[in-house]
Amino acid sequence: MHTTRDAFRRVALIGNPNTGKTTLFNALTGLSQRVGNYPGVTVERKSGRLSSGAEIIDLPGTYSLAPKSPDELVVLKALLGEIPDEPVPDALVLIVDASHLSRNLYLVTQALEIGIPAVLALNMTDVAEKSGWKIDVAGLSRELGVPVVPIVASRGDGLDTLIGAIDALPIENPTPSSTMVPEFHAALDAAASRVSERFGAHEFLVRRALIDQGGSTEASLASRHGRAFIDALAHERTSLTQGGRSLAWREAQARYGWIHRISSTLATREARPKSATDRIDAVITHRVAGLAIFVAIMTLVFMTIFRYAAPLMDLIDGSFAALSGWVSNAFAGSTLGGGLIESLLVDGVIAGVGGVLIFLPQILLLFVFIAILEDCGYMARAAFLMDRLLRTCGLSGHSFIPMLSSFACAIPGVLAARSIRSTSDRLVTILVAPLMSCSARIPVYAIMIAAFIPATTMLGFLSLPGLVFASMYFLGIVVAIPVAWILRRTIARGEASTFVMELPPYRMPRVRGVSLRVWHAGRSFVVRAGTIIFAMSILIWAAGTFPRSSDVREQAEAARVQAEQTLEGESLEEELSAIDRRTATELLERSALGRLGHAIEPAVEPLGWDWKIGTAAVAAFPAREVLVSTLNILYGLEDDEETGLVERLRGETFDDGSRRFGIPAALSIMVFIALCAQCASTLAVMAREAGSWKWAVFAFVYMTGLAWIGAFVTYRLASLAGL
Numbered sequence: 001m002h003t004t005r006d007a008f009r010r011v012a013l014i015g016n017p018n019t020g021k022t023t024l025f026n027a028l029t030g031l032s033q034r035v036g037n038y039p040g041v042t043v044e045r046k047s048g049r050l051s052s053g054a055e056i057i058d059l060p061g062t063y064s065l066a067p068k069s070p071d072e073l074v075v076l077k078a079l080l081g082e083i084p085d086e087p088v089p090d091a092l093v094l095i096v097d098a099s100h101l102s103r104n105l106y107l108v109t110q111a112l113e114i115g116i117p118a119v120l121a122l123n124m125t126d127v128a129e130k131s132g133w134k135i136d137v138a139g140l141s142r143e144l145g146v147p148v149v150p151i152v153a154s155r156g157d158g159l160d161t162l163i164g165a166i167d168a169l170p171i172e173n174p175t176p177s178s179t180m181v182p183e184f185h186a187a188l189d190a191a192a193s194r195v196s197e198r199f200g201a202h203e204f205l206v207r208r209a210l211i212d213q214g215g216s217t218e219a220s221l222a223s224r225h226g227r228a229f230i231d232a233l234a235h236e237r238t239s240l241t242q243g244g245r246s247l248a249w250r251e252a253q254a255r256y257g258w259i260h261r262i263s264s265t266l267a268t269r270e271a272r273p274k275s276a277t278d279r280i281d282a283v284i285t286h287r288v289a290g291l292a293i294f295v296a297i298m299t300l301v302f303m304t305i306f307r308y309a310a311p312l313m314d315l316i317d318g319s320f321a322a323l324s325g326w327v328s329n330a331f332a333g334s335t336l337g338g339g340l341i342e343s344l345l346v347d348g349v350i351a352g353v354g355g356v357l358i359f360l361p362q363i364l365l366l367f368v369f370i371a372i373l374e375d376c377g378y379m380a381r382a383a384f385l386m387d388r389l390l391r392t393c394g395l396s397g398h399s400f401i402p403m404l405s406s407f408a409c410a411i412p413g414v415l416a417a418r419s420i421r422s423t424s425d426r427l428v429t430i431l432v433a434p435l436m437s438c439s440a441r442i443p444v445y446a447i448m449i450a451a452f453i454p455a456t457t458m459l460g461f462l463s464l465p466g467l468v469f470a471s472m473y474f475l476g477i478v479v480a481i482p483v484a485w486i487l488r489r490t491i492a493r494g495e496a497s498t499f500v501m502e503l504p505p506y507r508m509p510r511v512r513g514v515s516l517r518v519w520h521a522g523r524s525f526v527v528r529a530g531t532i533i534f535a536m537s538i539l540i541w542a543a544g545t546f547p548r549s550s551d552v553r554e555q556a557e558a559a560r561v562q563a564e565q566t567l568e569g570e571s572l573e574e575e576l577s578a579i580d581r582r583t584a585t586e587l588l589e590r591s592a593l594g595r596l597g598h599a600i601e602p603a604v605e606p607l608g609w610d611w612k613i614g615t616a617a618v619a620a621f622p623a624r625e626v627l628v629s630t631l632n633i634l635y636g637l638e639d640d641e642e643t644g645l646v647e648r649l650r651g652e653t654f655d656d657g658s659r660r661f662g663i664p665a666a667l668s669i670m671v672f673i674a675l676c677a678q679c680a681s682t683l684a685v686m687a688r689e690a691g692s693w694k695w696a697v698f699a700f701v702y703m704t705g706l707a708w709i710g711a712f713v714t715y716r717l718a719s720l721a722g723l
Ligand code: GDP
Pocket: 015, 016, 017, 018, 019, 020, 021, 022, 023, 024, 061, 123, 124, 125, 126, 127, 151, 152, 153, 154, 155
């Protein structure tokens, strides 16, 4: 068919994210923009008019034409005319960031193979020049076979030349070229054309589907052409992948090989003296030294928190003790002194909520450190470093920020996973994020450490409690790695996405940014204590108080009467308080909570726990802090004396009088809390973000199973080691 100049109507703008695409689009179209949506997907469609009258479409930014997200699939479909009412574009403007030419050319080599006339807009030439790049524009144009126009989109430099180059493009499509990487293409093209003829599918799409096994293109074509299509692809793949390597791997090798060959001569960089930042980064992101620095920084942070939070905690603890003393006194003179209301306030609310609020200083301190590390630019380096580590388990640096956020709380962590483009990466990140130690675990760790871990110092500065505290945090990370690895090979297959990130310059942390972060963390902790922990405390108090066995109370009354008749003076006092203690213990054992505790005792005994710890752990399923609240409430109901939780835990004995708990039980409780899925809100958010309740159920089952096994193994090993 003969086409005329008038047929030249539609131009598509494509490029990697952050290459200045939107800036260029705005500069080219001015006020003529229209924003809408592509049919069926929530991907924005932006179009406008060039001065020549042609329509230009700003496609979503993408790193390659191997679609991993709906955005990227839209780009591919738009380029191939596979979207209803969107004809194939007549011309492409490929925009690249000249200061990152090699990385940007990957998409260019793929897009040129579609065979639409194209212009390369070499953007950010100002930045490239500043960092010492010299680019041979004519040579680049020769190698790529398209016009190359250097521009600075943000200043409008070179735009007239660019428009001229677009207008001068030929109307007729050149033959699709696969010439850049012929060694890769020869066999692949034959296979793709066989499949595409048989099913009437676009050959380029078939080629992508062959390469990107399990990707969006394959899924999209399979939903149209059915099972037979998948079988045909699989059949072709078997012969193509003889010799082992996946097609995706070979494609990347071939393209990067070609890019490297041409860019090593066409884009050269003057040796620039290494800046201080470069030298620091070389150490901090080093695969061995960097990791050691990361572990050292984190350990130091946890040790500092553990040490300096103590005085503040004592202060809060003291105020709550004073408060309960005051409440008890207020009731002492009143006729309401029947005890129930006093007990509800002192043993229920103050013990439950106060017992958790004590840990506010530790949470605030942790966030001061995290916010400072983030603000000064260190966390970006850590993400870069973690990319390598995460890659070994099939994830990438994209997962680092969600995981890091999960140290505050898994909910923002799971939400942050939205930024991950690959669906399988995202799912795995959501499933392992709750393994990171959130601030709700701090109260449990702190109590167990204070009660059972001796405060010794090693090598003069490593405090044992601080080390144990830090190791609970590392435990979550260390367990997440094999879990992710297994998930990646079973229920969430697919290749890890590439992670590209600019390292921001180092700078002084700003007071405002840091304090904001700390304020948010502190506020949400206090709000939780005032709402969910408050409500749970009342429930647990009620379950530990009712039903009030009248048998026990009658017996107690009888014992008192008898004691008063037979004894007097100091021995009477002693006997009476012994009766009170016995009665309280028996009432507790016969309450709803006591019965539940005894029922689950067989399940927790292998972990070295008694029924009270078991009950507290079960009560903590809606929210972890409740473990501490429950213990406070249980011990408070049982004992009127003002003994702190730490002393009470240490004072628990077996029937023969020997100590009930030691380091093995403390470690087993901490490991359980570290690994268990004890948070109703997180599970609800996981279900929503992963798109199905079955993922929340899955996470609950695997984490709870891991927690029990982990606690069991810890208890046995620690007991064997004689700790
Ligand atoms: P997009 O993600 O590709 O749409 O990129 P944007 O158009 O949003 O641009 C990203 C950033 O780069 C913005 O801050 C722009 O102001 C800036 N930018 C765009 N083009 C240039 C350029 O040629 N030189 C410089 N120095 N900055 C640019």
